[in-house]
Amino acid sequence: MQHERRNISMLMDLYEMTMAHGYFTKQDNTDRVAFDVFYRRNPDQGGFAIFGGLEQVVEYILNLHFDDEDIGYFKSLNLFSDEFLEYLRNFKFTGDVYAFKEGTIIYPNEPIMTIVAPLIDAQIVETAVLTMINHQSLIATKANRIVRAADGRIVSDFGARRAHNVDAAVYGARAAYIGGVHGTATVLAGQQFGIPVNGTMAHSWVMYHDTEYEAFKAYAEVYPDNPVFLVDTYDVLNSGIPNAIKVAKEVLEPQGYRLKGIRLDSGDLAYLAKHARHMLDEAGMEDCKIMASNSLDEYTITSLLYQGGPIDIFGVGERLITSKTDPVFGAVYKIAGIQKHGEWEPRIKISESVTKITNPGLKKVYRVYSEEGKAIAELLTLPHEVPSTNSPYRYIDPEKPWKELYFENCTFKDMQELVIKDGEQVVASPSLEAIRSYVQYQLENEIWEEEQRFENPHRHYLDMSPEYYHMKMDLLNRIGRKK
Amino acid sequence: MQHERRNISMLMDLYEMTMAHGYFTKQDNTDRVAFDVFYRRNPDQGGFAIFGGLEQVVEYILNLHFDDEDIGYFKSLNLFSDEFLEYLRNFKFTGDVYAFKEGTIIYPNEPIMTIVAPLIDAQIVETAVLTMINHQSLIATKANRIVRAADGRIVSDFGARRAHNVDAAVYGARAAYIGGVHGTATVLAGQQFGIPVNGTMAHSWVMYHDTEYEAFKAYAEVYPDNPVFLVDTYDVLNSGIPNAIKVAKEVLEPQGYRLKGIRLDSGDLAYLAKHARHMLDEAGMEDCKIMASNSLDEYTITSLLYQGGPIDIFGVGERLITSKTDPVFGAVYKIAGIQKHGEWEPRIKISESVTKITNPGLKKVYRVYSEEGKAIAELLTLPHEVPSTNSPYRYIDPEKPWKELYFENCTFKDMQELVIKDGEQVVASPSLEAIRSYVQYQLENEIWEEEQRFENPHRHYLDMSPEYYHMKMDLLNRIGRKK
Numbered sequence: 001m002q003h004e005r006r007n008i009s010m011l012m013d014l015y016e017m018t019m020a021h022g023y024f025t026k027q028d029n030t031d032r033v034a035f036d037v038f039y040r041r042n043p044d045q046g047g048f049a050i051f052g053g054l055e056q057v058v059e060y061i062l063n064l065h066f067d068d069e070d071i072g073y074f075k076s077l078n079l080f081s082d083e084f085l086e087y088l089r090n091f092k093f094t095g096d097v098y099a100f101k102e103g104t105i106i107y108p109n110e111p112i113m114t115i116v117a118p119l120i121d122a123q124i125v126e127t128a129v130l131t132m133i134n135h136q137s138l139i140a141t142k143a144n145r146i147v148r149a150a151d152g153r154i155v156s157d158f159g160a161r162r163a164h165n166v167d168a169a170v171y172g173a174r175a176a177y178i179g180g181v182h183g184t185a186t187v188l189a190g191q192q193f194g195i196p197v198n199g200t201m202a203h204s205w206v207m208y209h210d211t212e213y214e215a216f217k218a219y220a221e222v223y224p225d226n227p228v229f230l231v232d233t234y235d236v237l238n239s240g241i242p243n244a245i246k247v248a249k250e251v252l253e254p255q256g257y258r259l260k261g262i263r264l265d266s267g268d269l270a271y272l273a274k275h276a277r278h279m280l281d282e283a284g285m286e287d288c289k290i291m292a293s294n295s296l297d298e299y300t301i302t303s304l305l306y307q308g309g310p311i312d313i314f315g316v317g318e319r320l321i322t323s324k325t326d327p328v329f330g331a332v333y334k335i336a337g338i339q340k341h342g343e344w345e346p347r348i349k350i351s352e353s354v355t356k357i358t359n360p361g362l363k364k365v366y367r368v369y370s371e372e373g374k375a376i377a378e379l380l381t382l383p384h385e386v387p388s389t390n391s392p393y394r395y396i397d398p399e400k401p402w403k404e405l406y407f408e409n410c411t412f413k414d415m416q417e418l419v420i421k422d423g424e425q426v427v428a429s430p431s432l433e434a435i436r437s438y439v440q441y442q443l444e445n446e447i448w449e450e451e452q453r454f455e456n457p458h459r460h461y462l463d464m465s466p467e468y469y470h471m472k473m474d475l476l477n478r479i480g481r482k483k
Numbered sequence: 484m485q486h487e488r489r490n491i492s493m494l495m496d497l498y499e500m501t502m503a504h505g506y507f508t509k510q511d512n513t514d515r516v517a518f519d520v521f522y523r524r525n526p527d528q529g530g531f532a533i534f535g536g537l538e539q540v541v542e543y544i545l546n547l548h549f550d551d552e553d554i555g556y557f558k559s560l561n562l563f564s565d566e567f568l569e570y571l572r573n574f575k576f577t578g579d580v581y582a583f584k585e586g587t588i589i590y591p592n593e594p595i596m597t598i599v600a601p602l603i604d605a606q607i608v609e610t611a612v613l614t615m616i617n618h619q620s621l622i623a624t625k626a627n628r629i630v631r632a633a634d635g636r637i638v639s640d641f642g643a644r645r646a647h648n649v650d651a652a653v654y655g656a657r658a659a660y661i662g663g664v665h666g667t668a669t670v671l672a673g674q675q676f677g678i679p680v681n682g683t684m685a686h687s688w689v690m691y692h693d694t695e696y697e698a699f700k701a702y703a704e705v706y707p708d709n710p711v712f713l714v715d716t717y718d719v720l721n722s723g724i725p726n727a728i729k730v731a732k733e734v735l736e737p738q739g740y741r742l743k744g745i746r747l748d749s750g751d752l753a754y755l756a757k758h759a760r761h762m763l764d765e766a767g768m769e770d771c772k773i774m775a776s777n778s779l780d781e782y783t784i785t786s787l788l789y790q791g792g793p794i795d796i797f798g799v800g801e802r803l804i805t806s807k808t809d810p811v812f813g814a815v816y817k818i819a820g821i822q823k824h825g826e827w828e829p830r831i832k833i834s835e836s837v838t839k840i841t842n843p844g845l846k847k848v849y850r851v852y853s854e855e856g857k858a859i860a861e862l863l864t865l866p867h868e869v870p871s872t873n874s875p876y877r878y879i880d881p882e883k884p885w886k887e888l889y890f891e892n893c894t895f896k897d898m899q900e901l902v903i904k905d906g907e908q909v910v911a912s913p914s915l916e917a918i919r920s921y922v923q924y925q926l927e928n929e930i931w932e933e934e935q936r937f938e939n940p941h942r943h944y945l946d947m948s949p950e951y952y953h954m955k956m957d958l959l960n961r962i963g964r965k966k
Contacts, residue, residue, distance in 0.1 A: 006489060008649050013641070013668040015682030022688070022705045033691070073674040079706075123687065127669075130644035131652055138647075158496070161613035162811050164621075164655065166494050167648035169614055185496040186610075191556045199498030204606065204818040205505070207830045208516065222505040223562075234833050234962065266839055318811040327810040328645050328801040335687040347690045350717050356749055479717065 009064050010073075012127040017074065020120045021084045028119045031339040032095070034362055035122050036111035037133060039331040043141050043323060044298075047457030048447065050144055050439055051112050052136030052175045054102035054419070055429040057129050062425060064093050064125065095121045097420035103178055103435035104415070105442045106137075107460045110365050110378050114336070114416060126333045135168065136175035138329035139321065142297075143179030144439065146316055148452060149298035151305060154313040156198055157184040158293060159321025172321045178435050181316070193432050200228040200263050200291070212239055216247040220259075224252060228261040228291060236264060236272050237279070245283045261289035261313065269294065270309035277310040289313055297325065298454065334358045348475050360475050363468060366412040375446045377461035379412065380468050387412040387465070396469040397461060405463075492547050493556075495610040500557065503603045504567045511602045514822040515578070517845055518605050519594035520616060522814040526624050526806060527781075530940030531930065533627055533922055534595050535619030535658045537585035537902070538912040540612050545908060547576050547608065578604045580903035586661055586918035587898070588925045589620075590943045593848050593861050597819070597899060609816045618651065619658040621812035622804065625780075626662030627922065629799055631935060632781035634788060637796040639681055640667040641776060642804025655804045661918050664799070676915050683746050683774070683798075689716040695723065699730040703742075707735060711744040711774060719747060719755050720762070728766045744772035744796065752777065753792035760793040772796055780808065781937065817841045831958050843958050846951060849895040858929045860944035862895065863951050870895040870948070879952040880944060888946075 042049050066074075066088045074080055074088065095117020106112050113133070115122050147155050157176045163169035166188075173189030183196035190197035201219060209215035216229045229247070231240025241262065248259035262280070264272050269292045280288045292304070293315035301314060318324060337344045337360065346361030359380060366379040366387060379387065379395060387393050392406035419427045430438075443452065450458035464472070525532050549557075549571045557563055557571065578600020589595050596616070598605050630638050640659045646652035649671075656672030666679035673680035684702060692698035699712045712730070714723025724745065731742035745763070747755050752775045763771045775787070776798035784797055801807060820827045820843065829844030842863060849862040849870060862870065862878060870876050875889035902910045913921075926935065933941035947955070 006649075008671070010671040010674055011643065011649050011652060012670050013643055013682055014670055014673070014680045015668065015685055017670065018682060018706065019684060019688050022702060023691075025705045026701050030691075035687070070674070073670075077680065079709075119691070126685070126687075127643050128649075131646055131648060134645055135648040135651070160494065160496055160610050161816075162617055162813065163614055164647035164805070164810075165614060165618040165650035166489075166491050166611075167650035168618070169494060171648050185498065187495050187497055187500065187556075188491070188493040190497070191493055191553070197497045197560065199496055199501060201502060202498055202609075203832050204518070204609075204816075205502050207818045207832060208506075208513075208602070208821060218509050219505060222508045223501065226562075318813070322647070322805075322810040324810055327647075327805040327807055330645065330801070333644075333687075335690045338691060349686050349690060 010070055016124045016126055020123050021080045023119050024084045030119055032116055033119045033122050034337045035115045035333050036336045037113035037331055037333050038109055038111050040108050043326040047451030048105045049137055050140040051100050051104045051106045052140035052178050053132040054099055056132045060128050061093050093121050094423040098416040099419050100415050103438040105447050109462050130331055130333055134329040134331050138323050139172045139175035140179040142323040143176035143181050145298040147180035149301040150314050155181045156315050157181050158315040158317040160186040162318035163321045201230050203233050206233040213243045216243050217251055220247050220251040224257045230263045232264055232266045237275050241276050241279045259288045261291050263291040265293050270304045270307040273309045273311050337361050346475055365415045367415050368407055369411045371409045377463050379463050381465035382467050385465050395463045397463055493553055499607045499609055503606050504563045506602050507567045513602055515599055516602045516605050517820045518598045518816050519819045520596035520814055520816050521592055521594050523591050526809040530934030531588045532620055533623040534583050534587045534589045535623035535661050536615040537582055539615045543611050544576050576604050577906040581899040582902050583898050586921040588930050592945050613814055613816055617812040617814050621806050622655045622658035623662040625806040626659035626664050628781040630663035632784040633797050638664045639798050640664050641798040641800040643669040645801035646804045683711040684713050686716050696726045699726050700734055703730050703734040707740045713746045715747055715749045720758050724759050724762045742771045744774050746774040748776050753787045753790040756792045756794050820844050829958055848898045850898055852894045854892045860946050862946050864948040865950050868948050878946045880946055
C-alpha cells in the first residue's frame with residue numbers, strides 16, 4: 001500500500017513553470033506575493049459549500065520537490081535555462097499558507113485559503129492546490145446534500161466504480177465522509193483514512209448459485225451475524241423477498257440470528273420498498289432494514305421519502321462520486337497583492353465579466369455571528385482592522401453601498417489560520433472524525449436552516465468594512481483612469 | 484516521479500472481498516467463470532463511445548497482490564478467516580482477459596472485455612477494472628465530441644485544476660489525447676505518457692506587472708519564439724489587443740519574430756474574436772492565431788463556429804475533464820457463465836428493469852462491415868460459430884425477431900483479443916500514438932457519419948446469430964418457468 005508515497009509535484013499546468021521561469025529570468029523584484037483561493041458559485045444552486053482537501057494540500061506543499069527525472073523532463077521541453085533547472089533541483093516551498101479549517105462551511109468570493117510566498121513558490125503550487133480543493137470540496141458538498149435529504153437515515157458511498165479514476169474514488173470517499181455519509185464501500189479509502197467500510201453482495205453472487213434461495217442460504221451460512229440480501233436479481237416481490245424470508249426462518253433464526261437487511265437495486269424503489277416492508281413485517285421481521293441503491297441523489301431520495309418509501313439505508317454511487325448534477329467546483333487562484341520593499345500593493349482582476357472581478361489586496365475574513373450564535377454574514381476587512389464587538393459596527397454591503405448598515409451585538413471570528421509558516425507546518429491537520437464532526441456542528445448550531453434549503457436558499461452576505469470597500473473602489477477607479 | 488509504483492490492489496468495493504471469502508469458505512465448485520464488461524448508454528446521447536483505459540487495466544491485473552499491510556487491514560475488519568487471509572497473501576491473478584483493442588469505437592450492450600478466470604480472481608478485479616475503463620472511456624468519448632465540433636481546429640486539454648483529483652487530471656489527459664485533442668497543459672501527463680504539453684500565461688502574470696504592456700513585453704523577451712498573450716485581464720479591445728500589437732511591433736518584429744497568438748478567456752468569445760481578428764489583420768498580423776478558453780465544450784464550440792467566430796485554437800478545461808454534461812460512464816461487470824466439470828452454463832440477469840437484462844453465456848462479438856468497409860452492425864454469436872462471408876448470413880435483430888434478415892457481401896471482424904492468458908500478458912499494449920491514430924482511422928474510414936452526428940445520431944445495431952438468440956430465449960423461458 002504505497003499510495004502515500006506518490007510524488008505529485010509534477011501535477012501542474014505547464015504555464016505555471018513557464019511563468020516561474022519568466023520571473024526567474026527577469027529577476028522578480030518583489031519580496032512576496034499573495035494569492036487567494038476562492039470560488040464563485042455554490043454547486044447545485046445550494047446555499048453554501050464545504051471546504052475539503054486541506055490536509056492533502058498541506059502534504060503536497062510540504063513534499064513539493066523535483067527529482068532528476070522531473071528535471072530531465074523539463075530539460076527535454078527546451079523551454080528553460082540551465083540556471084532555472086538547477087534552481088528547481090533545490091526548490092522547496094518557503095512561503096506561508098493561511099486557510100480556513102477543513103470542513104468549514106464556505107461561501108462564494110471569500111478567500112478560503114491565502115498563500116503568501118515568494119512569487120515562484122506561490123505560482124507553481126496553483127494547479128495542484130486547486131485540483132485537490134475543487135475535488136474534495138465538490139464531493140463533501142454533494143455528500144452533505146444527500147445526507148440532508150436522507151433526513152437521519154444511513155447513507156453509504158458506493159461510488160468507486162463510477163469515480164473518475166482511483167484518486168476520485170479514494171479522496172471522494174474521504175470527502176463524502178466529511179460531508180456526513182456513514183461509511184464507504186471503497187476498501188482503499190477505509191484502509192487509508194479509517195473510514196468505516198461496508199457492503200452487501202453483488203448480483204453475481206446470486207447468479208453464480210443455481211437458485212436465489214441457495215445464494216442467500218450460502219451467504220447466511222458464511223455471514224450469519226451480518227447478512228443483507230440483494231433481492232432484485234430475478235423478481236423482487238415474487239422471488240427475492242420470499243427467498244430472503246425463507247432463509248431467515250430456516251437458517252438464521254434457528255441459530256438465534258436475524259436477517260439484518262435486504263437491498264433493492266432496480267425498479268420502482270418506493271413501490272417495491274412498501275411491498276417488501278409489508279411482507280417482512282407480516283413475517284415478523286420488523287427489524288429487517290430496507291436498503292435502496294441505483295442512481296440515487298438528494299433529488300431522488302427526497303422524492304422517495306416524500307412518497308413514504310420505507311427505506312432505512314441508502315447506497316449512493318455515481319451521482320455522489322461524480323456530483324453528477326453539477327460536477328465542477330470552480331475554485332480559482334488569483335493574485336491579490338505584491339510586496340515590494342516591505343510595502344504591499346493590491347492587485348485586482350477586472351476581466352470582461354463583472355462576476356469575475358476579484359477582491360484585491362491582503363485582507364481578513366471574519367464570520368459574523370448573531371447573539372444566538374448564528375452565522376449571519378462574512379466580513380472582509382483590511383489586515384489591521386479588528387471589528388469591535390462592543391458597539392454597533394458599521395459595514396458596507398457592496399451590492400448596496402449607499403445603505404448605512406450596522407452589526408449590533410455580534411461577534412466576529414477570524415476565519416483563516418496560519419497552517420504553514422516559512423514552508424513548515426505549524427498547525428497539525430485535525431483527524432478526519434474531527435473534520436466530519438465540525439461540519440455537523442456548524443450545520444446544527446451555526447448555519448441558518450434557510451441556507452440549508454435545496455430550493456432557492458437564502459444567499460449568505462459577503463460584506464466589507466468601509467476601509468476595505470474604499471480601497472477596492474479606489475483601485476477600480478485608478479484602473480479606469482489608466483485606460 | 485514515483486507515480487508508476489502505486490499499489491492499487493486495494494481499490495475495490497468491500498463486497499468483492501466478502502463474496503470472495505464466501506466462495507472460498509463454501510468451496511466454490513466451478514472450474515472458471517466468465518464476466519463481461521459492457522455499458523448500456525452512450526454519453527451525451529451520442530452514437531458511440533471510445534474504449535479507453537485498457538493499458539492501465541492490464542497493468543493493474545498483472546500487479547494485483549496484497550502485502551502485509553493489506554492483509555493486516557483485512558484482518559482488522561473481523562470478517563475473514565485466517566485461511567482466507569493466508570490465501571490472499573499468495574494471491575495472483577491466473578485467469579484470461581479478452582478485450583477489444585484500446586481506442587475501439589464501442590456500442591452499448593456488447594462485451595468490450597471478458598474475464599474468464601477462477602471465480603475469486605474474476606470477482607475481486609471488478610471494481611478497479613470498471614473504475615479505470617469508465618473514467619478513460621468517458622473522457623476519450625467526450626474529448627472526441629469536442630474535437631469533432633472544433634472541425635479541424637486545434638483543441639488542447641486545460642482541465643487539470645477542475646479534474647476530480649490527480650488521477651482524473653493525468654489519466655483524463657491520456658484519454659483526451661486518445662479522443663483526439665492535440666495536447667495538454669498537464670505536465671505530469673506529458674511526463675508520464677509523452678503527450679505534447681503546452682500553455683500560455685495566467686492572469687497573474689499580467690497582474691503581477693505594473694501594466695499589461697510591461698507584462699506582454701517581459702514575456703516576449705523571455706519567449707520571443709513562442710509568445711501567446713492573454714488579453715482579457717483588463718479590457719480586450721481597448722487594452723489587451725492594442726498592447727499585444729504594440730509589443731509585437733516594438734519587441735518581436737524588430738528581432739524577426741512574430742506574435743504567435745492571443746488568448747481570450749472571458750466575455751463573448753465570438754464577438755471579441757471577430758473584433759480582435761480585424762484589429763490584428765489591420766496591423767498586418769494575419770498569422771497571429773486566436774485562442775479561446777472559458778467553459779467550452781462541443782456545444783459552445785459548435786455555436787461559436789456557427790456564428791463565424793474566427794477562433795483557431797480551443798483550450799478546453801472543466802467541461803472536458805469532468806465530461807460535465809454527462810459525467811458518468813456506466814460500464815458494468817456481469818457474470819455471463821460458469822464452467823463446471825468442463826461444461827459452460829450461461830447465466831442471465833433479469834432484474835426489475837428490462838433494459839438491465841444481460842446477454843448471457845460465452846459469446847463472440849463480430850463487427851460487420853459492408854463492402855465499402857463501413858461498420859454496419861455488431862453481431863453476437865456462440866463461441867463456435869464462424870459467420871460465413873461467402874453467402875448471405877441469416878441474423879436476428881432481437882428487437883424485431885420475426886423479421887428474416889441477411890447480411891450480404893459483408894465481412895466479419897472478431898473484436899475481442901486475448902490480452903492476458905493464465906495471468907500473463909500475451910499482447911503488448913500499443914503505444915498511445917497508435918491508440919489515438921486508431922480512433923481517427925475508424926472515424927474516417929469505418930464509422931458512418933450518421934453515427935457521428937451530435938443530434939439524434941443513427942443507432943448502431945446489435946444483432947444476434949440465430950443460435951445465440953435461441954440460447955438466450957431458452958434461458959429466459961426456463962427462468963420464467965422456475966418462478
